[in-house]
Amino acid sequence: MKNKILLFLSLVLVLSSCASKKDILYLQNKSGSVSGSLQLSYETTLQPDDILLITITAAKPELANEFNLMYLTARSTEVVTSTDRTPFTYLIDKKGEIDFPVLGKIQMAGLTRIEAEAKLKLLLKDYISEAGVNLRVVNFKVSVIGEVTRPGSQVVQGDRVTIFEAISLAGDLTIYGKRTDVTVVREKDGVTTMTEVDLTDASIINSPVYYLAHNDVVIVKPNKTRINSSVIGPNLTVGLSAISLLVTIIALSTR
Numbered sequence: 001m002k003n004k005i006l007l008f009l010s011l012v013l014v015l016s017s018c019a020s021k022k023d024i025l026y027l028q029n030k031s032g033s034v035s036g037s038l039q040l041s042y043e044t045t046l047q048p049d050d051i052l053l054i055t056i057t058a059a060k061p062e063l064a065n066e067f068n069l070m071y072l073t074a075r076s077t078e079v080v081t082s083t084d085r086t087p088f089t090y091l092i093d094k095k096g097e098i099d100f101p102v103l104g105k106i107q108m109a110g111l112t113r114i115e116a117e118a119k120l121k122l123l124l125k126d127y128i129s130e131a132g133v134n135l136r137v138v139n140f141k142v143s144v145i146g147e148v149t150r151p152g153s154q155v156v157q158g159d160r161v162t163i164f165e166a167i168s169l170a171g172d173l174t175i176y177g178k179r180t181d182v183t184v185v186r187e188k189d190g191v192t193t194m195t196e197v198d199l200t201d202a203s204i205i206n207s208p209v210y211y212l213a214h215n216d217v218v219i220v221k222p223n224k225t226r227i228n229s230s231v232i233g234p235n236l237t238v239g240l241s242a243i244s245l246l247v248t249i250i251a252l253s254t255r
Helices: 002-016 062-068 113-125 163-169 202-206 225-253
Strands: 051-057 068-078 082-089 089-091 097-100 102-105 133-139 140-147 151-156 177-188 189-195 217-222
Touching: 051 113, 068 217, 102 113, 113 133, 140 163, 151 202, 163 217
Parallel strands: 140 217
Antiparallel strands: 051 089, 051 133, 068 082, 097 102, 140 151, 177 189, 177 217
């Protein structure tokens, strides 16, 4: 009898923790190939608190020098003391502007990277006939928290990142992550929005949060197994021991 009861309890624990593959696999319920027009047109726009690295080039390098400011920092070793030259970066302020050498205040917020480069080329035309402009956001980051292997913030190299790429940078969801109900928190123009997405649904590629924006936060909720284990986890060993003792007493008393 004791063995039967223990077997029954074991089956209950195993069955309660089972999960269907439909709760785990990404990008399901697709027929044939799925295409999204959103990914073809999506471009991130600059916003306040973005830090920009801007490099100006010209056929005559000396013409561009006054537009390429550098930080000068001393670096000492046991042998020699040298000076490092680090490119100057520009913070977009709350008004959406940067203070650029010679040109002064320039509105940047709301522009794409390509539009911002074109605007700078036009403003530089009086100083450099055919200026080259390279602009990059150096603090583009997203955060992934919750049921992932490595929760935290990730600095993104490039102009855009998909929600799957961000999750990959976080080491993927754990087996306890709820793939059908992930939240993306986004702040834009002073308004915070929360969008729920289903990572198992292939139509996610057409979601407005498929491509993440700077400072987006992805929240991966725990599934029922994780929630249940968090409730009974600390007391599970004690509970099983108590049940085992009770079963032993019953078995001995019925002999």
